[in-house]
Amino acid sequence: MTQLTISPHSPNSFRIRRSLTWHWGGNQGTIYPVLDHSEKNRHPLNCPSFFKIFKYQQTQMIMFDPPIASRMQYYSLEPISLELSEKSSFTIISQEYEKSLLDEQKEKEQIIEKVKLHASYDPAELSYRGLILRNTISQINCCHELGVEMRRKALEVYPRIRIQTRLRRRLSVSEFAIESAKHVHNRVIDFASNCWDRVVPLLMVGFLGMLMCLRVIAEGILRVIEYRAKPSFYTLKDVSATALQIDLRLQQFCYWPIQYLKIYRRSRDWSSNTNFNMEYIRFYNNIWLVLNDVIIGITLSNLMLERKERIVEYLCYAIDTIFTIEFERTILWLMDWPGGLKLNTELASFFGELILWVIQFWGNFLNLFRPYFGVMVTVVAYSGFAGATLLISVVSDLASFFPAHVYAFYLASGRIYNWQLTVLRSLFHLFRGKKRNILRNRVDSCNYELDQLLIGTILFMSLIFLLPTVVVFYLTFAFFRFAVIIVNAVLESCLACLNHFPLFAILLRIKDFKRVPGGIVYKVLPSPTDSSTSLILLQPLPLQFGKMFYQFTLLTTRLRLHYLSFSVVLRLLSGQFVPIQRSKLYTLLYSKLPARRVNIHDLYKELFPSSSTKQESYDFVSSSGPGGVGNGNRSVLAAMINSSSNSSSSSNSNVSNQPIEPLATATSTSLASGVHNGYSNMANTAAATTSRTRHFQR
Structure with a gap:
């Protein structure tokens, strides 16, 4: 009991x-x-x-502190999710890691089912x-x-x-003046409120009209960013961090009106507090992050504008010294037996002269923009007024653009190295009297002529002696490419933190952990020894920080699997290309957005409903109120109490x-x-x- x-x-x-x-x-x-x-x-x-x-x-008597709905306190059996339900599934680059997570979840479910059997x-x-x-x-x-x-x-x-009060004495002159002033003040307040009630609908119509115009413009920009000429081509947001950040902000702008309507047009079900509070946390967490982003961006912009000349000097030094002079010295060192390693002189000279010519060409090309470096720094600084994330995105794209010749060298040397390994593998099968069967994906026996074996031996020995030269150049460019990738990964990790940091949830947990519950716990209280009654205290658990930063854990796992896994090492050793898959690698940015954004027509119907729908929506908003969480249930509770009081005698x-x-x-x-x-x-x-x-x- x-x-x-x-x-x-x-x-x-x-x-x-x-x-x-x-x-x-x-x-x-x-x-x-x-x-x-x-x-x-x-x-x-x-x-x-x-x-x-x-x-x-x-x-058993279970005691608990009643959660106050106006303070958004509530109990929850499971930890709340700060992401949308449709984004709660595993979206991992590595299928093996995804399979391990799913197997672990299934194992937990099986253990729970076995416990239920007992x-x-x-x-x-x-x-x-x-x-x-x-x-x-x-x-x-x-x-x-x-x-x-x-x-x-x-x-x-x-x-x-009603308490009968005694008759009041006659007011003095000062009290009469105060009462008159209060009366005038109330009249002024009433007049101002009447004017405000007449002006607000006009302002609201103008604001909604401007919102629809901005939504149309945002839709056009999103179409350009997501345009794909062919299915095999990349979109603009797949190759540019700036386009990715603009796409994220526009997606949030398209979702905010619907999210706002979800909060203030919630259903009057008793179980709506939980869903309402989670949507409330997501909405205001995004608002806080955008405001902090703008504040930090303005600060960085002012710092960049104050130190504009020094930044231009650093930029010129990076182009002249790091990307040109130091790179040329490295190539000359590779051409002259690096570290005592005897390379093929002719092949090293061929590679070195070709690379030096490309370096000089790229340096001259960048020098054409030298007079405009000040304008470039100014543009980057002013982009910070739209947020620090946009400024960091532009810097990340510039960090990928200036060493573009390194990326070209990495691709060329990697392709040559991969071809050479493939030819050596085929010639090695030739010595063994084997050949690769592509159709059946296996190695079959084969009889070769004497001239075929002779030519194969000559080619094999030639490629073996040329392989160290190709490997040295390839590893050098792979190292420089890896350094550029590390810089981009650090910058885009900062973007992930600024765009997805659970700041509002952490503040709620510090202020009142009952607003972000992570489950419930029962505590047994002491009871009289001569009684068979046991006292149990029901308490909510705060949401763990691991649950708040769950998406960051996934992001770290993705980075590790994409750059530090064994398969990536094999791809580097075999000369295969290791791409940066932005759309899959940084899905953390879109974890709080729906998979498909609401189209313009549906948004128009939500913002400009018909007369009957408009009256119903007004009833919803007036019953809930901006600060009264759970007040929408007042009419339901009143009806329940009225019906229970009317039927109490018969029941x-x-x-x-x-x-x-x-x-x-x-x-x-x-x-x-x-x-x-x-x-x-x-x-x-x-x-x-x-x-x-x-x-x-x-």
């Missing part, structure tokens, strides 16, 4: 008004407390101690109890609202006694002859806390009213 109660109240001090039927979870019967309706014990009537009532029964309940009953538990938690989240509504109804049923007469369903028992169990809170306050209000009446009668 289980009973829910409110933890601030002692289990021995339940106060009941009139005839109240208590339904106990897990029991098919009903307990009717024997009440004395005499005048001396009417306000309030004390119920006997529950430890004495259930002295010979096993009873439970004392049937599996069907156990799942039914889980459903009851979820419904109970949902109704516990609304018990505070129920108590507020019952107190309001109690004040309507038992109105306060109480027939309740003893009707069996109580388990779900109804669980529902009444979860509502016992709210009923207790409401009726105890009704009794306290009635007692206070009676004492005032007796005082004035004296």
Whole structure:
């Protein structure tokens, strides 16, 4: 037998008004407390101690602090997710890692199912109890609202006694002046509010019209960024960090109106608090991140504008020294037996002269833009006024553009190295009398002529002696390419932090962890030794930081699998290309956005509804309010209390002859806390009213 109660109240001090039927979870019967309706014990009537009532029964009393909906407090069985439900699945580059995560999740589910088999309940009953538990938690989240509504109804049923005050004396001149000033002030405030009520609809129509125009412009820019000439071609956001950042901001701008409407047009279901609070956290976390992004961007922009000349000098030094002079010295060192390693002189001279010519050409090409470096720095600095993320994105693209010749050398040397390895592998099969069967993907036996074996031996020995030269040049360019990739990875990791850092959730956890629950926990409280009643305290758990930074963990895993895994090392050693897959690697940025954005027509219907829909939407907004989380349930609670009060006389007469369903028992169990809170306050209000009446009668 289980009973829910409110933890601030002692289990021995339940106060009941009139005839109240208590339904106990897990029991098919009903307990009717024997009440004395005499005048001396009417306000309030004390119920006997529950430890004495259930002295010979096993009873569990679960106590809890009622969550306050206006403060967005609620209980949750599972840790809340800061991402959308459609983005909660694993989106990993490596299929092996994705398979391991799915296998781990399936293993946990299998362990849970095996534990259920050893439970004392049937599996069907156990799942039914889980459903009851979820419904109970949902109704516990609304018990505070129920108590507020019952107190309001109690004040309507038992109105306060009007206190007769004595006649006021005549106002003095100063008091009359103050009253006149207050009257004028109230008239001015009323006039201003009337004007505001007339102006706000016009301003709102203009704002919504401007919002639709901006939405059309954003749609056009998104179409350009996502344009793909052929299925095998890359889009603009796949090759540019700036385009990726613009695409993210425009996607957020397209989703914010719908997200705002989701918050203020939520359903009036009791279980809507959980979904509403998660959407609220996502929305305002994005707003906070954008504001912080703009603030940090303006700061960086001012620093860049103040140190513009020094930045231009550093840029010129990087082009002249790092990308040109130092690179030429490295190539000359490779042409002249680097580290005592004897390379093929002719091949090294050929590669070196070709690379030196390309370096000089690229240096002369960059020198053409030298007079415009100041303008370039100014443009990059002013881009920071749109946010630090846009500034970092532009810097990341510039960091990829200036060493473009290194990328070209890496591709060319890698392709030559890969071809040479493929030819050596084929010639090695020739010595063994084998050949590669491409159709069946295996190595078959083959008979070769003497001239074929002779030519193969000559080519094999020539390529073996030329291989060290190709390997040295390839490893040099791969190292420079890897350094550029590390710089881009650091910059884009900063973008991920600025775009997705759970700042708002962390602040809520520090301020009030009940607003970001990560589950529930039961704590056993000490109870009297001579009683069979056990006291249990229900408490919410705060959301763990690991859950908040789950997407960052995935991002780190993706970076490790993409750049530091064994398959990547094999690709580097074999000369294969290792691309940067931005769309798959940085899906963290889009984890809080829907897979498909809302089109312009649907957004127009949401912002400019018809007359009937508009009135219904206004009712939703007026019932919820911007700050009243859960106030939309007020009418539902009022209707429930009215219907229960109207049918209390007929239901109480027939309740003893009707069996109580388990779900109804669980529902009444979860509502016992709210009923207790409401009726105890009704009794306290009635007692206070009676004492005032007796005082004035004296």
